[in-house]
Amino acid sequence: MSVQDVIEGHPRPIAVDRNVLLRCIDDCFECAGTCTSCADADLGEPDVAEMVRCIRLCLDCADLCEATGRIVTRQTEPDLGLVAATLEACLRACRVCAEECDRHAAHHKHCRVCAEVCRRCEASCADLVAAFRLAPVGIG
């Protein structure tokens, strides 16, 4: 992803393990797009009435992943407590969205894909929270 190339040219020091950071950025934006697409596929299904909770949680997850992706991307003057609280909200959204998508995975391929992407993003957010705790500065 080209965000990686931008961050390589960033003038400020990166406060945290670079690989963990880049994976989280990538997974947040990927999950935002996937949840947007899954909500839309749910909406186009003949059994849309069964998919209402899935649509709602995909919309929430897309909104949080997008905001989180932007916030963790920014390396200039971060507030680590704010970043950590955002990651906690995001990983919770990913978890409940994955659980709901799993319930429809047998009959909807898009839910199966979305559940996998949400779980990967949940793990990447958890890894980044842990990495901030280990950073020299830590979380205030």
Next chain:
Amino acid sequence: MSVQDVIEGHPRPIAVDRNVLLRCIDDCFECAGTCTSCADADLGEPDVAEMVRCIRLCLDCADLCEATGRIVTRQTEPDLGLVAATLEACLRACRVCAEECDRHAAHHKHCRVCAEVCRRCEASCADLVAAFRLAPVGIG
């Protein structure tokens, strides 16, 4: 605000004190717009180099308030734990943004206004978290 009129016609029951909910929705969207505007005004100042941290925190706060505004607006099939974690992240963003804006309030009117709006939004988010704890369903 017209979101109030939409929610009055909403088919699902509202799980929480309606006034607390509507104030939080309103304050989140107001704060998102105000922080967007304050970041932009900072950017146009002759002393932009002194405003770097303020710009960054205003951008974070705008992104979180917008996501939070959307998530608390939705009344269909909410996950209360997700909603509460989002409100916690949002109120933290409002607090640090208000603290930074306060540092520039004496010489920049836009920072003075933005700090006030952030503090109001922080309080509304805290009130909504508390209201969910009192609701019959509670937070999972």
Next chain:
Amino acid sequence: MSVQDVIEGHPRPIAVDRNVLLRCIDDCFECAGTCTSCADADLGEPDVAEMVRCIRLCLDCADLCEATGRIVTRQTEPDLGLVAATLEACLRACRVCAEECDRHAAHHKHCRVCAEVCRRCEASCADLVAAFRLAPVGIG
């Protein structure tokens, strides 16, 4: 709205009629929130299968109104051609969303409210495009 107070303290000159600008900012953010709420109310209706097109267009309109609200809020170094093209996309989204909501206005109050808000936002975007054409700088 407090964005008005921020813009009053903005260090750069406003290139366009201030009242037209402020009304457009206000209506874009209002319409973004209203469309988010209407999509969610549609999703909670027993006749959700009839509301699929309405949900989709409300989601599109919310996304465009939010991006447009942010872009027209920014007064530092605008590209007027970009601003005008954004307003054209936004007013088109408002128009098609209002038309779809009108089809459900008799049986869903939230669609009646949303159609009104969309039409007001469409008009405000059109007024701002016209105001930029009359501005000393004009649109490149």
Next chain:
Amino acid sequence: MSVQDVIEGHPRPIAVDRNVLLRCIDDCFECAGTCTSCADADLGEPDVAEMVRCIRLCLDCADLCEATGRIVTRQTEPDLGLVAATLEACLRACRVCAEECDRHAAHHKHCRVCAEVCRRCEASCADLVAAFRLAPVGIG
């Protein structure tokens, strides 16, 4: 990208050349992330006062690419006129952002990367507009 896998499982027919669509979705989300990162890197530069226009246009481009990425991702009940107008606004944002980033490419690697990504996204949006014109349904 996993959006591709979701769209392969989408219940509705895709109205347009699938490769052109998927490339545009991918490039919009990539450009949104890259512009977010470039604006932040600009903000961290010692010569931030020279980067003001670049920051502003990167913020606009990120907002439009994100809204456009979401709108072109949705395949259920699209309004093709709305989609086309959105793509026109997005490609204009990409063009002016690329032009500004090019001015700083010699001394800032992040601007060089961002200019390339913006030009690729501009081309993908233009290709998708052209593909909709060739589609059986066309643009209303």
